[in-house]
Amino acid sequence: MFGLLHLAIDAILVTAFLAGMKRTTGLTPALRLIPNKDVRQLFRSYLEFGEYIFDFAVVIAGRSSSFERTH
Numbered sequence: 001m002f003g004l005l006h007l008a009i010d011a012i013l014v015t016a017f018l019a020g021m022k023r024t025t026g027l028t029p030a031l032r033l034i035p036n037k038d039v040r041q042l043f044r045s046y047l048e049f050g051e052y053i054f055d056f057a058v059v060i061a062g063r064s065s066s067f068e069r070t071h
Contacts (some may be wrong), residue, residue: 015050
């Protein structure tokens with residue numbers, strides 16, 4: 001049970017990292033190289049979930065007094 005939970009958390013952290021990388025550099029995995037369209041769509045959904053998690057983390061951090069914006 002804890003092994004599956006650990007893998008799920010790792011998958012969330014990886015997709016959030018990829019979303020942050022996309023936002024800061026514009027680099028994203030080349031999904032066009034995946035030949036199977038169903039698998040490609042699965043990865044697209046996974047990456048979209050990462051963007052949702054990334055946005056959620058930014059909102060939470062923005063509301064926290066532990067973080068401040070620097071420009």
